[in-house]
Amino acid sequence: MSGQQKTIVSIENLEVSFSTDAGAIKAVDRVSLEVAAGEVLAIVGESGSGKTVTAKSILGLLPETATARGAIILSSRDGGGAPGAGSSHNNDVLSLSKKQLRGIRGSDVSMVFQEPSTALNPVYTVGWQIAEGLRAHGKYTRAEAKAKAIDILGRVGIPDPETRVNYYPHQFSGGQKQRVVIAQALVLDPGLIVADEPTTALDVTVQAEILDLLRRCRDEFGTAIVLITHNMGVVADLADRVAVMYQGEVVEQADAVTLFSDPQNDYTKKLLASVPHIGQGALQTVERASARATDWQNATPVVVASGLRIEYPGRFGRGGFVAVDGVDFEIRAGEVLGLVGESGSGKTTIGRAIGGLTRVTGGSLKVLDHEMNGIRERVFKKVRSDIGFVFQDPASSFNPLLTIADCVAEPLVVHGRAGNPREARARVDELLEAVQLPKSYGDRYPHELSGGQRQRASLARAIALEPALLIADEPTSALDVSVQARVLELFAELQREFGFAALFISHDLAVVDLLADRIAVLYKGKLVEEGTGSEVLGSPKHPYTQRLLASLPVPDPVEQASRREALRALRADEARAAGTS
Amino acid sequence: MTNSPTRTKSTPTSTRLPRPARRSLLSRLPVVHQLRQSVGLQRGMLVAGLIITGVFIICAVFAQFIAPYGFAQLRGPDGQFGAQLPPSPEHLWGTTVGGYDVFSRVIWGAQTALEVMIVAIVLSIFLGVFLGLVSGYFGGWLDRILVVLADAIYAFPSLLLAIVMSIVISGGQSNLYGGILAAAISITVVYIPQYFRVIRAETVRIKGEAFVESAKVIGASNARIMVRHVLRNSTRTLPLIFTLNASEAVLTLAGLGFLGFGIEPTAAAEWGYDLNKSLSDVTSGIWWTAVFPGLAIVLSVLGVTLVGESLNDLADPRLRGRRAVAAAAGDVAATSVVPGGTLEAGLGGLSGLEGCGDFDDSGTRTHTDTSHTDTSQPERRQP
Known part of the structure; x- marks a missing residue:
């Protein structure tokens, strides 16, 4: 952005350690950063890399268990300084008293959660x-x-x-x-805003709007922004300068264009390589389509939905909420259907209905030749052995009191393939190996595994009974981009090996594109578009799909700038269309 | 990657199963584990509580060896003890207006208190936990009825309810076991709603967790889900209510005794009864008949409460005190072994696996997370 402006905050040799039950853990290791006025500095890295801790220490928001060393020099915008800080215009946040900290928070630096x-x-x-x-x-x-x-x-x-x-x-x-x-x-x-993953909880289309707003903050208010994110697309869209953090250290610092076009550090290169792009999956889809038998089209589909309608009962006196409204689709044997949509579009509800977790209220949903509309649990229980389910949050999808081996053995025991978890151990070891976890991990408890490992164990549990259908509900959205890449690769490999049909639910078009044979786009409970990856993503017909595709930030600042313009034009068109109609 | 040098690193390629180091059985026992975990003031509280409770339990178990006389003994080898005698070598804490030895009555009283505590808590835990689990898991009309019932019981003053129950059960006065059971059951009725509510709340929360849903999609039966997945995870807060209720049980028993609905002095020693009988002594300067049973009540309640409160604080990572670490101490936790874990990274071999170390990213991440979810989970406390 600028060269002549003054420095708003400069972090010098910051080191932060936490006291945990397992002893001291260092979260930030000799980090030095500078942010100039009116500049957006993005700090990227996977979870646990210390990016949030670094940013929070700018506001003096470290928990009591943390100790910090180094200096964080924050300049006061009006030059007044914190009350009691004398005539100095700069404050070292780490040495301020609680009262002085309250003085600078909000007026000199503030936070977006x-x-x-x-x-x-x-x-x-x-x-x-x-x-x-x-x-x-x-x-x-x-x-x-x-x-x-x-x-x-x-x-x-x-x-x-x-x-x-x-x-x-x-x-x-x-x-x-x-x-x-x-x-x-x-x-x-304030002179500085610390934005901690400001768009992670939002849908892609909304994310684009918030990023626009943050850009306006910089341009109109002259505010410097420290942006913490793991999304390389967001970085490319907003950041002027990027600092890549890995294991508590800043491994690379460069302006955004340079970093994306010419990364120096190995870690940065790998991080950038693991970001899924749209169009990556096209080749794979064609390859798989050609490998299929000719009469594949005529075989009975695993899942058929026609006019599927799911309504949640409303409160007394109010109508129910229609989550899924007249959706038709089918999943054939051995095929991966990607279901995309923003939150509240009904994509998870469809997955849960197929898994028998949510009641179907209208239309027809046939799962493995069983009509789900009005099915009794007793009848469906036998069918469950043919359905695997992978949940979104790897942290809560395992019983914290059972070992991984016990958890993976659970479906085998429930369906009588083994008397108890110990008898099933041999099969469990095979499964763990299939998802590339060492056998010894079976003896660990879920909290002793990282998110990616837990999600792999979750896959092992889902394929334990060699199901004909696997439902994966946002299996990678809670994972870091680097871990996500490996879980997706594993998913594709397992699918090739076991040949199950799959419903892959995600909000991320690029992820779905990577895996799915066909993509279905849901919008407000209705299926607006369906087709192969190249059809839907190459030439989207529905305006919502077009907007969704245009809103997806790509990890390339130059391309992203032009896409931003395209999105703006698209939005203007839509507004005009809405005005005339 | 930098791994913690203090942890043994498991080698996934070796043929033997390298198990992660488990803590010894002793250190995994409920209270021992917390004792090791605690530091500073929290440790002081826990240790004080444990000592007081320990003395209380020892007195109760070995009452017949510690107490010089029986709880209903009025005469020694030299004939009658005599009433309201001040402390002396024969009667360490003096004698009561009825002519009992105060020291022996206090020691025997611990036994009665412990018995009532155990019976009351065992009864209310089993019923309360069962009802809470069923009610929370199935919901529906059964849940509504049970919740309304529990609320109705809450609405009564607990002592009044206990008095009514004790009259219903034993007609107000009775022998040793009748008295203990009457007191215990009347306390049970008051405490079932507490266990019920806590377990029900936990069950409702856990019912929504993904691992319960995952058991459902696997096809596990309701009974299996309830016992294996829900119950085991919902008992976390039980030790806390258990200890807090134990202290309240002592108070309720003493209250019943004080009001004259307790156990006959000839059936068992009971602190509340002794306090009641010493009412008239206080005004005439006879302090020993009231002070010692009173102290016994206060100390036993204090001891058990201290244990309960410290266990509560230690169970919550956000309330748990830790030793301060030196600035810039410790190792950087490994976040992943293969940086980035790219698509090309060796998929076939175990060598390309992410995170083989014992440390995972959660060690650091939980800390940054808790700092901004601090207020989202209010501490669950019973009124």
Whole structure:
């Protein structure tokens, strides 16, 4: 962005250690960073790399179990300094007292959190919450504070801010809530905003809007931003400079264009290589299609949905919520169907209905020749041995009190293939090897495995009975991009080997493209588009698919800039179309 | 990658099964484990609580060896003890207005208190846990009815309820076992709702966890899911309520005794009864008949509560105190072995595996996570 501007924050040789039950653990190791005014610095790295800890220490937000060494020099925007900090314009955050820290938080540096729905207090209006920061840092009358809140809400793009200022958080959508959180961070006009994964909890289409807003923060407010993310697309879209962190250290620092075009460090190269791109899966799909028998098309499909409708009962006196509305699709034997859609589009509901976890309320859903509409659990229980299920969150999908071997043996024991987990151990070892986990991992407890390992064990459990159908509900969305790449590869390999049909649910088009033979796009409970990867992603017909595709940030700053323009044009078209109709 | 030097690194390629180092059986026992984990003030509280509780339990178990006289003994070899005697070598803590030896009554009283505590808690734990599990897991009308019932019981003052129960069960007064059972059952009725609510809340929470759903899609039966997956995970808070209720059980028993609904002095020694009988002594300057049973009640309750509170604090990683670490101490936890773990990385061999070390990323990650989910989980406490 600039060369002549002053430095807002400079981190020098920061070291942070945590006291844990297993002794001391160092999270940040000799990190030195600088952020200039009006610059966006992205800190990328996988979970546990120390990026969040580094960013949080800028606000002095480390937990009590942490000890820090080094210096974080933060400049005061108005040159006033924190109260009691003397005449200095710069403060070393690590040496400030709690009172001085309160002084700089909000006015010199503020934070945007990952999950907008938990960052806002549900029992206060958003206006009150924005004004809270003002009240903490100066004297404002009620009317002044409200006027300021209305002003800032308008500037972050909340329509009709005079009315909305009195709304409660639940009256806003997820993206709007994140706008409110950003407004809260901006209201005192700090020199620096720390944004911790600001778009991770949002849908791709909303993410693009929030990234636009953050860019405007930089351009219009002149705010420097420290952006913490694991999404390389987001980095390419927003960042001016990128710092790559690995195991507590900054391994590479460069401006965004250089980093993406010419990464120096090995880790950076591998990290960039593991980001899935659209179009990667096309070759694989063609190869698999050609390998299939000719009469494959005529075989009975594993899953047939026609006019499938799933409605959740509403509260007394209110209508139910229709999650899935008249969806038709089929999954043939040995085929991977990718189901894409934003949150609330009904994609998980469809997966759960096939697994018999959610009741079908209308239409027809045939799973392995069993009609699910009105099926009894007793009848379906036998069918369950032919269905595997992989859940989204690897942290909670294992019983924390059972070893991995016991967990993987569970389906074998339940369906009588083994009397107890010990008898099943030989088969469990085979399964663990199939998902490339050492046999000895069977004796560990789930918390002793990392997220990627747990997800692999979850795959082992799902394929234990060699099912004809596997339902994978966002199996990689809780994983780091590097780990995700390996889990996806493993999934593809297992699918080749065992030949099960699969429903692969994801919000990430690139991930689905990598694996799926066909892609179905869901939007507000309706199936808007279905076809092979090249059909849907190459020439999307439905406007929603087009927008979804255009919103997906690609890990290349130059290409992303042009895509941004394309998206803007698309949105303008849509707005015009909506205006005329 | 840098692995912790203190941990043995498992070698996945060797033919023998390298098991991760397990803690010894002793250190995995509930209280011992927490004792090792604790530091500073929390350790002090826990140790104090354990000592007081230990003395209480020893007194209760070995009452007949420790106490010089029986709980209903009025005469020694030299004839009648005499009433309201001050402390002396024969009667260490003096005698009561009824002519009993205070020291012996206090020691024997511990036995009664412990018996009532155990019976009451065993009864209420089994019933409460069972009802909570069934009610929380199946939900529906059964759940509604049980919750309303539990709420209704909450609405009564617990002592009043205990009095009513003790009248219903034993007509107010009775012999040793009748008295203990009456007291225990009346306490049980008051505490079942607490266990019920806690287990039900945990069950409802765990029912929504992915591992229960995953057991469902596997096809496991309801009974199997309830016992193997839900129950085992929902008993986490039981030791806490257990200890807190144990102390309340002592108080309720003493309250019943004090009000005259307890156990006959000839059937068993009981601190509440002794306190009641010493009421008139207090005004006439006879302190020993009231102070010692009173202290016994206070100390036994204090000891058990200290244990309970410390266990509660230690069970929660956010409340657990830890030794401070030196700045920049410790090793960097390995986040992954293959940096990035790219698509080309050797898929066939075990050598290309991510994360073979004992340390995984969760060690550091849980810390950064808890700092911003700090307020999301309010501490579960019983009223």
